[in-house]
Amino acid sequence: MTVLIGLDVGTTGVRMECYTVEGEVISSGRAPIERQETDHWLEAIECAARSAVTDRVAGDPEKLLTIQSTSGTAILIDEYGRPVFPPQMYYERAAQEAEELSRLPSARELSEKGETLSATSPLPKIIRLRRSSPEAFRKVRWILSPTTWLLYRLHLPEGERWVNIETDWTNALKFGEDITLERPDWFKPIFMDSDVPLQLLPEIVECGAYIGEAESSFASKIGVGKAKLYQGMTDGNAAALAIGCFETADFGFTCGTTTAIKYVSREMKPNRAIYYHKHPFKGYLAGAAPVTAGVLEWFAKKILGISVAEAMELAQPIEAGEEPIYFPQGDRSPFYDANLGASMIKIWPDEISDVRARGRLIRAIVTGLTLFEDSYIQLFEQLFPEKISEVRITGGGSKTKWWNQLRATIYQRPVKVVEERPGIGALIPVVMKEKIYGTLREAERNLIKVLSIEHPGEIPKAYVEMREKFMERWRLIQQAST
Template sequence: MAKQFFIGIDVGSSGVRVEVYDVEGNLISAGKASITKQDVVEWIKAIENATPSVVKNCVDCEKHVSIDSTSGTFVAIDKYGNVLYGPVMYYEKRSDVFEEIKNVDAVNELAKHGVSVDASSPFVKILYIKKHFGKLYEGIYKFVPAATWLLYKLCYDEGEQWEDIKTDYTNALKFGLDILSTPPKWFELLFNSIGIELEKLPDLASSGEFICKAKSRMAQNIGLYNAFVYQGMTDGNAAALAGGALGKGDVNIYTGSTTVPKISVDKIVMHPAIYYHIHPLDGYLAGSATGFTGAYLSWFAEKVFGFSVEEAFRYIEVVEAGTEYVFFPYGDRGPFYDPKLAPAFINVAMYDQPRDIVVGRILRSIVLGITMLENMYLNLFQNLFNVRISEVNLTGGAAKSKLWNRIRASVYGRRVIVHGDLIGVGTIIPVLYRSKIYTNIGEIKQRFLKPVEFIDPDKELTKIYEKFKEKFEEMWMRLREVYKI
């Protein structure tokens, strides 16, 4: 039997990472490349540069590939896959259009179906294109998520007509997916109400569903000619799977510029702080995207104190636990979705102490406040879904600090499992499962997910931080009144 390669391509907003695994779950090779500007040609160039040479060199290998990309990013294409408009990035907003439609019944109904709606929602930006570029809009064949476009670029060569275009449920969510239906489908009431033709959207599929055998020049350039191509997912879902959120009750917290807590569940329980994805394997992923948590720490370190985040932890380490100020993160996104709720410090007192201690106290307070936010979600998950969470999986750049992870475990009162920064493995897990290469999710987890560290709570720290936990949420909610002034 030919050697099998499973290739996960993670296309982020600043770079591409390509990971190559064998069927036993061993990482064969990995490569990365930067994205210097948001342009589809740049995306393809970065994928070519990031793909390890082993992919091209192994001419007799059976190759399986899937792609994840940023949630909500899309392009508008003609029938040959040529980009007519975009890319439109997930962070772009059309507030004027959103103001026009935010009170439409169908828009509010979609939010009740567990899909958050705001000025950055893709359907808002599609409506903007229709309103301002009417002739262009008429000529658009499909609006497709970034990952979907890249996958079909492997299937079709230049000049070939694209047919049977599908996108996966996770990428479809923000565009207006009705996840309460079985199977999930487009929320037709929304599109009929705001005037977007459903035929301009792709059909729907599960992550890991087979698409084609790669035949394009792009595929040939990176050694993927004749590779099996499968539906992908959003980068957030890939990170959650790569971080262990595979079966019911599994929790992953992605820690980076934002904090993204997710839990794998088998039911939907509506709550204003939670939105849902169709789980790429089975059931749902419940979670939230919070405000700029890690970005606030790096902003304070770099802009206020003039050093890197890595150096910041040298200041944090010398501060005595329990002497932190109380820091509340942004509340503009989860859990409050209050655009006026900016960060705040309270209990700030002046002491005649060395500057290093004062600086460290401020920075450690931010770390503790972010950890309290994470713990709020763990408690919410546990109560909402009636599950017992005994361990928490961590991924992302902010999970690299041993000190922070010890604080996390102690505040959570739960074991912390730290995973690396390999996101592509999450993208290929549904491929392994839906292709029946593996039929047991537990076996996939054992073979393909290799945690780098396990941290148990420190009893002394747990006791010290108990007083911070008791009133954190209550005080944070009261802060909303302050920002109304």
């Protein structure tokens, strides 16, 4: 029997799940990540593996394993794979260095190729480390993503020099990759201008490319010794495959603290509100990763002192148009404005119950987030000729039925809720490379599970106006906030 092992290493925790090729879940494990340090990542993986790697899994001779993890985090290691600095997390900022980079012609040229460098990009933080700690920086041999570092941590025996390291092209993007080439490669001018040696970067290869067997003692310790290892993906791109974004105009997103929006396009059309990855199979994955539902959780817990589930119960009975109008923060997509916080307009101190007043505020956030999601449907249909026929969603923000019904109504499209299956997205290029399935749709039938479908109702008049004016009003708020 062949066992497929998917390892998802996120910001707050690790999820490990083992599947048969028919998509049956054999076993799974989860563990929190206490601190953003590589030792803590390994401890969390070991903890998750105690439940996931059962005797049945450990004893199977054919184990295929890959990893998906955060995009834009940088691990700077020495020649033996040992971290020289703490992980440079994707959410950390190096504003001064980013400002300097933005003035370079090469940075503008890279932006035209689909990747805009910002304060949270890896390169500004790498430059800051080189300047602030030159002695330590001289020990750096490789600059890797978490996905790549973890895969080679499983692959190479401890104490062996790390040579001929490769990375997948989704994890390479935010470091400074040119995906307009037939075979993606590093955009050399930006590294020359920023004085970051190209030899510190791995060779870029396809998602799902074979690496080798898991030969480290750590791999044996967690029960995956001799497993076949394959190049992984960023979590956002893996999530796109995990909901079935394979063909042109397929669209969907993972909704959580951050909304990972993905659309399959034939070509690249630069737009500040989106970035592009090369699709593992054909075309491109156009996307965005705005911070969204984090405010919903913050507002429920910090302002109202209740759980998100309780907040959603308060919001459900509110009539369309009764709520204020909410606009998410704009420090990431679509504005990249560090000063644009979340805002709410049309708040009226009506004589209503406390419960209804609180429900209105939560409903405003939910409606605003839904209108924001819808704005990307409109944007992609403006940029590309193909129409989006349905929307696929997964993640924690997809578990409330009435919100999904609201989504279908505002989008005026069916909404398919897909089961969240850790590691499945990154495994799809692997199973296709190994010819386990003949077509992508066969892989989809076996590995991707649709939980429910919500169909659109008639859109309320209040939401028609809100939908039409949402982006225009948001831009005016941005102008007022500067």
